[in-house]
Amino acid sequence: MIKVGISRALFYYQYYPMWQTFFEELGAETVVSSPTNKDIFTSGNSRAVAETCLPVKVFFGHVISLVDKCDYMFIPAIRSMGRKAYNCSKFLGLPDMARALIPRCPPILDPEIDLNKGQRNLHKTIYGLGSHFTCHKGKIKKAIEKAWKTNSAYRKEMADLGITPVQAIDRICGENCEPGSALNLSPVLKIALIGHPYVIYDDYINHRLIFRLQAMGAEIFTSEMADQEALDVAMAKLAGNPHWTFEADIIGAGEFYLEAKVDGMITVAVFGCGPDSMMIDVVRHRARELKVPFLYLSLDEHTSEGGLVTRLEAFLDMVKRRKRVCV
Amino acid sequence: MRVGIPHFGNVYISVKAMAQRLGATERDLIIPPPMTRRTLDLGVKYSPTEACLPYKLTLGNLIEACELGADTLAQGRGTGICRLGYYAKNQEQILHDLGYDAHFITIDVSHHKLASILQLIKGMCNNAPWPKIISAFRFGIGKLFALDKIEKVVQKVQAVELERGTANQIYREAIRAIDKAAERKEVKRITSEYIDKLSWIPKEEDAKPIKVSIVGEIYVVIEPFANMDLEVELGKLGVEVERTMTISRWIKYSLFLNPLGIDEWRDVHKAAMPYLKRDVGGDGWESVGEKVLHAREGYDGIIHVAPFTCMPEIVAQNIMPSTKEDIPVLTVLCDEQMAKPGMITRLEAFVDLLKFRRKRRKR
Numbered sequence: 001m002i003k004v005g006i007s008r009a010l011f012y013y014q015y016y017p018m019w020q021t022f023f024e025e026l027g028a029e030t031v032v033s034s035p036t037n038k039d040i041f042t043s044g045n046s047r048a049v050a051e052t053c054l055p056v057k058v059f060f061g062h063v064i065s066l067v068d069k070c071d072y073m074f075i076p077a078i079r080s081m082g083r084k085a086y087n088c089s090k091f092l093g094l095p096d097m098a099r100a101l102i103p104r105c106p107p108i109l110d111p112e113i114d115l116n117k118g119q120r121n122l123h124k125t126i127y128g129l130g131s132h133f134t135c136h137k138g139k140i141k142k143a144i145e146k147a148w149k150t151n152s153a154y155r156k157e158m159a160d161l162g163i164t165p166v167q168a169i170d171r172i173c174g175e176n177c178e179p180g181s182a183l184n185l186s187p188v189l190k191i192a193l194i195g196h197p198y199v200i201y202d203d204y205i206n207h208r209l210i211f212r213l214q215a216m217g218a219e220i221f222t223s224e225m226a227d228q229e230a231l232d233v234a235m236a237k238l239a240g241n242p243h244w245t246f247e248a249d250i251i252g253a254g255e256f257y258l259e260a261k262v263d264g265m266i267t268v269a270v271f272g273c274g275p276d277s278m279m280i281d282v283v284r285h286r287a288r289e290l291k292v293p294f295l296y297l298s299l300d301e302h303t304s305e306g307g308l309v310t311r312l313e314a315f316l317d318m319v320k321r322r323k324r325v326c327v
Numbered sequence: 328m329r330v331g332i333p334h335f336g337n338v339y340i341s342v343k344a345m346a347q348r349l350g351a352t353e354r355d356l357i358i359p360p361p362m363t364r365r366t367l368d369l370g371v372k373y374s375p376t377e378a379c380l381p382y383k384l385t386l387g388n389l390i391e392a393c394e395l396g397a398d399t400l401a402q403g404r405g406t407g408i409c410r411l412g413y414y415a416k417n418q419e420q421i422l423h424d425l426g427y428d429a430h431f432i433t434i435d436v437s438h439h440k441l442a443s444i445l446q447l448i449k450g451m452c453n454n455a456p457w458p459k460i461i462s463a464f465r466f467g468i469g470k471l472f473a474l475d476k477i478e479k480v481v482q483k484v485q486a487v488e489l490e491r492g493t494a495n496q497i498y499r500e501a502i503r504a505i506d507k508a509a510e511r512k513e514v515k516r517i518t519s520e521y522i523d524k525l526s527w528i529p530k531e532e533d534a535k536p537i538k539v540s541i542v543g544e545i546y547v548v549i550e551p552f553a554n555m556d557l558e559v560e561l562g563k564l565g566v567e568v569e570r571t572m573t574i575s576r577w578i579k580y581s582l583f584l585n586p587l588g589i590d591e592w593r594d595v596h597k598a599a600m601p602y603l604k605r606d607v608g609g610d611g612w613e614s615v616g617e618k619v620l621h622a623r624e625g626y627d628g629i630i631h632v633a634p635f636t637c638m639p640e641i642v643a644q645n646i647m648p649s650t651k652e653d654i655p656v657l658t659v660l661c662d663e664q665m666a667k668p669g670m671i672t673r674l675e676a677f678v679d680l681l682k683f684r685r686k687r688r689k690r
Contacts, residue, residue, distance in 0.1 A: 049644045051636065051660065077605060089409065089607040093642030096603045100649035112605060243412045269377075274638040277377035278413040285420060298377075 002028040002133060005070030005106070007062030008035060010055060010091070011078065013165040013197035017172045018151035019074065025143035026133040031070045033062040036204035040065050045301060047101045054205060054270045054300055055198045056090050056097075063098050063105060072109050072132065073098070078245075079114040085242040088275050158224040164210065165224055166201050189319055191218040192257035194250055194283065195268035196276075199299065206268060207305045209312075213266075216316050221262060223253035231256055239282055244275045254283035264293040264319040266312075271300035293319050330451060331357040331392025331429070332401045333385035336549040336574050337474050340506045341467035347509075348463035349452040359391040362552040366391060371663045373421050379410060380553055380634040380661050381546040386418050393427040400429050401447075405437035409609040409639060441582040466514075468578050470505050473518040475575040477501050480525045482569065485562030486536035489529045495559055497524050534565075537681050538625075541570040542617040543632035544610050544640050547661045548572050554632050555667050557659065557674075561630075564678050569626070571617060572610070595620060602646050611639030615646050622652035627681040629654055630674075635662035655680060 004023050006012065012032075020030045033040065036058055044061025063073060075095040080086050090097075095110035111129045115122060123144075130140035150172065158168045191213060193200055200206060200222060210220055223231060228248070235242060235252030242248065250267075257265060265287055269276040280296060287294040295315045297308070332342055339358045346356040359366070362384065370387030389400050400422075402415040419431045432450075435443040448460050477498060485494040501521040508514045539561060547553040549572065558568050580591040590596075592613055599616030606612050618629050631647065633640030647656055657677045659670065 049641065051641050052645060053641075079605075086608070089609065089611060089638035089642050092605055092607045093603065093611065093639075093646070096605075097642060097645045100602060100646040103649075110604075239416065243416075272377060272636040274377075274379070274410050274636055277375045277379075277636070278410055278417055281375040281417060282420070285424075 002072065003031050003070040004028050004109070005031050005033070005063070005066035005073045007059055007066065007075075008033045009059040009062045009202070010094075010198045011076070013169075013201050015151065016169055017154040018147045020173055021150040022130075022143050022147035023074075023133075025146050026130055026139065028072075028133050030074075031066060033065045036061070036202050038204075041204060041301075048097075051272060053090065053272045055196070055202070056094070057301070058202070058205060059094070060098065060101055063102055067102065067104050067106065071106055073106050074109045077110050077112045079112055080116045081113070081245045082115060082242065084116065085245050085247065087245045088273075155224075155228065159227055162221075162225045164201060164220075164222060165197055168224075189218045189264065189316065189323070190221065190262045191316075191319070192221045192253070192260075192262045192265045193268065194223070194254050194257070194265060194280075196246060196249065196270075196273075197222075197224070199268050199270055205270075206299060207303070207308050209268065209308075212309065212312060213316075216312065218316060221257055221260075223249040223256075226253060226256050234259065238286060239279075244279070246275070247279060250276065250279045251282055255286060258283075258286055258290050258292050262292065263323055264295070264315065266295045266297060266315070268297045268299065271298050293322060328399050328451065329355060329357055329397050330399045330401060330432075331359060331389060331395070331397025333388035333392075334359065334362055334550070334552075335385075335546065336551075337471060337502065338574060340474070340502070341471045343506070344470050345448065345463045345467035348466050349448070349455055349459065351452065357392050357395050357397040359388045359395070362388070362550075366552075367663055373425065375417070377636055378417075379637055380663065381544075381550075382410065382414055382418075383663065384550070384553060385414065386421065389418060389422065389429075390425070390427075393422060393425075393429055398429055399451075400431050402431055402433055403436045404433035405435065409637075411436070411609075436581075441586070444582070466511055468575070469511055469514055470508070471578065472575040473505055473514050474502060475573045476518060477521050477525070478573070480522050482558065482562075483567055484525050484528055484530065485559075486565050486567035487530045487534045489531060491563050493528050494525060495562065497521060497528075536565055536567040537627045537678060537685070538567045538569065539628045539630055539678075539681070540617065540621045540626050541568060541630050541632060542572075542610075542614045542621075543630075544634055544637050545572055545577070547632050547634050549574060553634075553661050554659070555661070555665060555670055557630070557632065557670070560671055560674055561678075564674060566678055569621075572613075592616070598623075602650050603642070607639045607642045609637065609639030611641075611643040614640060614643040615650070618647050618654065618656060619650055619652045622650070622654035626654065627685060628677065629656045630677070631656055631658045633658065633660055635660045655684065 006019060023030050040061035041058060043064045044057040047060050048057045066073065075098055077092050077095050078087050079092055095108050098105055099108060109129060109132060111125045113125060126144055127140055130143065154168055154172055158165060213220055231248045231252035234255035235248045238255045239251045267280050267283060269280055284294055343356065343358060366387035367384060369390045370383035374383045374386050392400065402418065403411055404415050405411050415431045415433045422429050432447060434447060445460060481494045481498045488494050504517045505514055508517055541548055561568050595613050595616030598619040599612055603612055603615045614631060621629060644658055
C-alpha cells in the first residue's frame with residue numbers, strides 16, 4: 001500500500017480529516033508524524049533560515065521525521081481559500097522550501113490550491129493529485145465527495161460540541177484516543193483564545209497553553225467553536241474584505257468574541273508572523289474600544305515556560321479581579 | 328485638498344513635476360522632509376512591533392506629512408500575498424488615533440495599475456482634461472527614467488573612479504538639476520550633460536572591479552535610507568553594482584507592457600522554476616531567479632536585501648543556498664535595529680571573500 005506522509009503541523013489542524021478520507025478512498029495509507037517533540041523541534045530549527053517563523057520550522061521538523069516512513073510527502077501549496085484572500089507566502093513556498101532544505105525528502109505531492117482560479121481549476125488540480133494513485137476518474141470523484149463530507153462533518157462537530165480540532169480529529173479519525181483530561185473545575189472565566197490553529201493546538205510550541213488555562217479555571221473559546229458564517233460577518237464588520245485567508249479566524253473570531261462579551265482575550269502569535277503583526281493590531285484596537293482585557297503573547301523558540309505561566313497567571317488574576325469589581 | 332505622499336526613492340520628484348504641470352501650488356502637494364532618524368523613530372513608535380520596515384518608514388513619512396498639514400494621504404494597495412495590502416487600512420487607523428483626520432487614497436499596485444493611477448490624478452486635479460493629465464504624467468515619469476539612466480552610469484563609474492565619491496556627488500547634483508527642470512527637453516539635456524560629466528571622471532585604467540548584483544524586496548532595494556546607502560558603500564569599496572529593479576523599469580513594464588502580454592521577468596521566472604515553482608508574493612520569486620541567472624552570467628556575488636520578517640524574501644532566503652548555480656549570497660536584513668558600521672563590516676568581509684574567490688578561480 002502506498003504511504004502518504006502528512007505532517008502534524010500548519011494545515012493539519014484544519015484539513016486532516018478531509019485529507020485522510022481522500023487518500024484512504026484512493027487506497028493509500030496516511031502516515032502522520034507524532035505530535036511535536038524535542039527532536040522534531042530541533043531538527044526543523046536547525047535546517048531553516050533563522051528568520052523563518054517557528055511553525056514553519058517545526059513543519060520541517062515533522063517532514064524530516066517522516067522521511068523514511070512514507071513513499072510520498074503531501075505538502076500542498078495553498079494559495080487561496082477564498083475570493084481575493086490569500087495565504088502567507090510561506091505556505092506557497094512550503095513544498096519548494098522542503099525540497100531545498102530536506103534533500104532526502106521522498107517525492108512531494110504539491111498541488112497548488114487556488115480558489116481564485118475557479119472550481120474547474122480546483123477540480124483539475126485534485127484529479128491531478130488523485131492520478132498518482134489511480135487512473136480511475138470515478139474513484140477520484142467519489143473520494144472527493146467523501147472527503148468533502150468528512151470536512152463538513154468535522155467543522156460541524158467542532159462548532160456544535162465546542163471542542164478543539166485535536167479532540168475532533170480524535171473522535172473522527174479515532175487515532176491515539178487519549179481520554180480528554182476531565183478537569184472537574186467549574187470554569188469561572190470565559191477566555192477567548194485567538195490565533196492560528198497550528199499555534200494554539202500545538203502543545204509543544206505553546207507550552208500546553210489550553211491545558212494551563214483550563215487548569216487555572218478558564219473556559220476556552222477558539223475560532224473553530226464558532227459558526228463559520230458568524231465569523232465572516234464579524235470580520236466584514238471590522239475589516240471589510242479579507243486580504244488573508246485566515247483573517248476570519250483572527251479578526252473575525254476576535255470581533256465575534258469581543259461582542260459576545262468574553263471576560264478576557266488572549267491572542268497568541270509567533271514572532272515574525274507577517275499577517276499577524278497587522279491583524280492582531282486591529283483586534284487589539286477593537287478590544288481597547290470595547291474595554292475587554294487583552295493579552296498578546298508572542299511565542300518563539302526561546303519562549304520559556306516559566307515566563308509564560310507568570311504572564312498567564314497575572315492576566316487571569318487581573319481578569320478575575322476586574323470581574324469581581326464590576327459585578 | 329492637501330495631498331501628502333510617502334517617500335520611495337526619487338518618486339517624489341516625479342510627483343512634484345506632475346503636480347506643477349497640472350497647476351497645483353506648493354500648498355496642494357506636501358512632500359514630507361527627506362527621511363531622517365526622526366522619520367524612522369516616529370514610524371517605529373506608532374507601528375505594530377513586528378511590522379516590516381517599509382511599513383514603519385512610510386508611516387513615519389505620513390506622520391511628518393500630516394504635521395505639515397496634509398489632509399489626504401496616498402499609499403499603495405494590492406491584493407497580493409504580502410502585507411502591502413494592509414498598509415493603508417492600518418495606517419489610517421493609527422493616524423486617526425494620533426488625532427490626524429487624514430483621508431487615504433490608495434493606488435492599486437496589483438491590478439489595473441495605470442488606470443488606477445490616472446484616475447487618481449484626475450480625481451485630484453478637479454477633472455482637468457485627459458490630454459493635460461497624460462502630458463503631465465509623461466513629464467513626471469520622464470524625470471524618473473532620466474534619473475535611473477544616470478544612476479546606471481553612476482553604479483559603473485563609482486567602482487573605478489580615482490577619487491572615491493565623485494560620481495555620487497555628481498549624481499546628487501543631477502537629482503537637484505532634474506528636479507528643477509521645467510521642460511521635457513531640459514530634462515533630456517541635463518541627462519546627457521551629467522552622463523558626459525560622469526564619463527570625464529578620472530578612472531583607473533583597465534580595472535576589473537568586483538561585480539555584484541542587488542536583489543530583494545523592491546522598497547528596501549530602491550530606497551537608500553532603508554538600506555543605509557548600500558550602493559554608495561559598495562562603491563566606496565570599489566564594487567560595481569548592478570540592480571535590475573528600478574522604479575522606471577517597474578513603470579515601463581507594470582504600467583505599459585505587462586498589459587500587452589510582455590513579461591519582463593519571464594527569463595528570471597524560468598530560471599527560478601527548478602527551485603521555486605510559483606509566485607510567492609512580493610519579490611521572492613524574482614530574487615531566486617535572479618540569483619540563478621546572475622550566477623550563470625558570471626557575477627561575483629549577490630547581495631540580497633530584505634526587510635526583517637518579510638515573508639516572500641524568507642522563502643527566497645531558504646531556497647537560495649540550495650541552487651545548483653553556485654554564487655556567494657549575502658543577505659542583508661533591514662530593520663530599525665540596523666547600524667551602519669555593522670553593515671559596512673559585513674560588506675567588507677563579503678567583498679574580501681569575493682576577491683579571494685576570484686583569485687582562486689584564476690589560478
